[in-house]
Amino acid sequence: MKSLFRLSILAIIVINLAGTLFGLSFEYLLFIAGIGALVAGFPLMGKGFQKAAIIFLVLGAGMLLFGGHPFELWVRAATxxxxxxxxxxxxxxxxxxxxxxxxxxxxxxxxxxxxxxxxxxxxxxxxxxxxxxxxxxxxxxxxxxxxxxxxxxxxxxxxxxxxxxxxxxxxxxxxxxxxxxxxxxxxxxxxxxxxxxxxxxxxxxxxxxxxxxxxxxxxxxxxxxxxxxxxxxxxxxxxxxxxxxxxxxxxxxxxxxxxxxxxxxxxxxxxxxxxxxxxxxxxxxxxxxxPGLEAALKTHWREGLLKVGDIAPFFVAMGIFSTGLEASxxxxxxxxxxxxxxxxxxxxxxxxxxxxxxxxxxxxxxxxxxxxxxxxxxxxxxxxxxxxxxxxxxxxxxxxxxxxxxxxxxxxxxxxxxxxxxxxxxxxxxxxxxxxxxxxxxxxxxxxxxxxx
Structure with missing residues (x-):
């Protein structure tokens, strides 16, 4: 799961850069990366962030489901x-x-x-x-x-x-x-x-x-x-x-x-x-x-990317809630x-x-x-x-x-x-x-x- 989380975060960064530099939009790929970060990152979250993420995910998904909104809005919400x-x-x-x-x-x-x-x-x-x-x-x-x-x-x-x-x-x-x-x-x-x-x-x-x-x-x-x-x-x-x-x-x-x-x-x-x-x-x-460049890069891959373990799933959930509230x-x-x-x-x-x-x-x-x-x-x-x-x-x-x-x-x-x-x-x-x-x-x-x- 940690490897999936790291790859999801890297994908989010690369897609963000592609949009900034070349004006390209990979919304569905970004959606997959966001869901990957949510699922794989959830076990990495502290209990406080987990509770908040669950609440906002349930509320946001509930509002989107209740409103019968199209899948495109779900994609926009998660990203x-x-x-x-x-x-x-x-x-x-x-x-x-x-x-x-x-x-x-x-x-x-x-x-x-x-x-x-x-x-x-x-x-x-x-x-x-x-x-x-x-x-x-x-x-x-x-x-x-x-x-x-x-x-x-x-x-x-x-x-x-x-x-x-x-x-x-x-x-x-x-x-x-x-x-x-x-x-x-x-x-x-x-x-x-x-x-x-x-x-x-x-x-x-x-x-x-x-x-x-x-x-x-x-x-x-x-x-x-x-x-x-x-x-x-x-x-x-x-x-x-x-x-x-x-x-x-x-x-x-x-x-x-x-x-x-x-x-x-x-x-x-x-x-x-x-x-x-x-x-x-x-x-x-x-x-x-x-000396130490290779070791520092390995440490960043193993530990550095995991430091956003609280933040990443939380903001995917917050995005779903925020969009759901707006669309409700x-x-x-x-x-x-x-x-x-x-x-x-x-x-x-x-x-x-x-x-x-x-x-x-x-x-x-x-x-x-x-x-x-x-x-x-x-x-x-x-x-x-x-x-x-x-x-x-x-x-x-x-x-x-x-x-x-x-x-x-x-x-x-x-x-x-x-x-x-x-x-x-x-x-x-x-x-x-x-x-x-x-x-x-x-x-x-x-x-x-x-x-x-």
Missing amino acids: SMTNIIAIVAVMQTFAVPIKIGGYGEAIKSWMDGRLKGKSSLFIFLTLTTHLLTSFLNMGSVPVTVSLFEPTLKARVPDWKRFFARASTRGYVLSVLWSPGAVNLSLVVQATGLSWSKVFIPGFLLAFLGMGASWLTELVGSHGKNALLPQADSHEGRAEGGRVVHVLGIVASFILLIVILERLNVGVSSGRTVLAGLALALVWTLSQARR GFLEAAAPLIKTAADALGAASVILIAGIIAATSLVGLHPFITIVLFGKVLSYVSLSIPPITIALALSVGGAAAYMITPFAGMIMIMSRLIGVKATDIALGWNWRFSLAFLAGGLVYAFAWGALFG
Whole structure:
């Protein structure tokens, strides 16, 4: 089953690329690949994702069956969100050049030689997680743990809390602008905006959020900024070039997507897949003379592709549900009521939706689900609010949800790796910042829309 899953994911990527580069449509082949990923990937899913996938699959299939819709609509339903699967799978390939080139060890060496205070270590950890997440997605969590754990254990007394706060915020804030972020892809899909329209305000908000996080940590330390001493490191000076190299990769990723968008190459998700795969390939080939290439590629085939085991079946099921809901006529029937409520609430309706996205995550309702649902609802009403404000509000609600819910995959992985409860990370150490970010982010969304919308 694992081999079938891997082949299905590869087929989804190849078909996505064919559509982006040559305008070819292989909808039935994509349908077969999507069903293959659903069936073969289901045993690989965590229990939470399995339950959600079953619910949405049953509801979506039920609506399509009840409506007596043709097979062509079933095909469109099963393939409607495979673009998200392709993005997540391609982002995993960046782990190959990072491993071959020893970039993890280089960052650690540079850090140990340069950072002397807790505040500088906190912001460096936040930024490193942020940048790695922009192209590694969830794969950045084990990388940052392995990079920072030895140093933090030796130099920060309450290192688990310190690490969790910095890395959680760095990770989550990347979803506001990163081309490979699933949340942002869903927001773009829901609002009909291009990625470039959301990039600049999202990027600025992410860095404002990281700055606010750093300031709260600085104020909360009550002036106790000194780290425990360690032996001097002279290697850090020699490794700065690789740190800059990683920054260059992120900048190249963004630039390549902007160029593809200006050239009108494919759709937004297709450009992300093409840019990510091209950059990962070039980066890997540049490391070809280093030892370990073959081993890294084998590891990626055996393990890397399986890392989308939760995501792939879930989004096939979500696509079936989303299309079934759209075809059922329920939203059209409810549109007058939704419009009346939206007119009565006005701008508050967007604030309410962002708050609901964050609040429902506490009971396990994933932001992926709520963003898709509210995106569908908002498509049936005409609000006198700029689309960019709606997009930013959805993004802010999703980001706040990721920080505050113990059910987020990133937080569950982190809790397992550093040996603390997921509830401690989400509710114990991040809830205040999450709520403050939600409030400040919504103010920012409306201000940006008023000025530039």
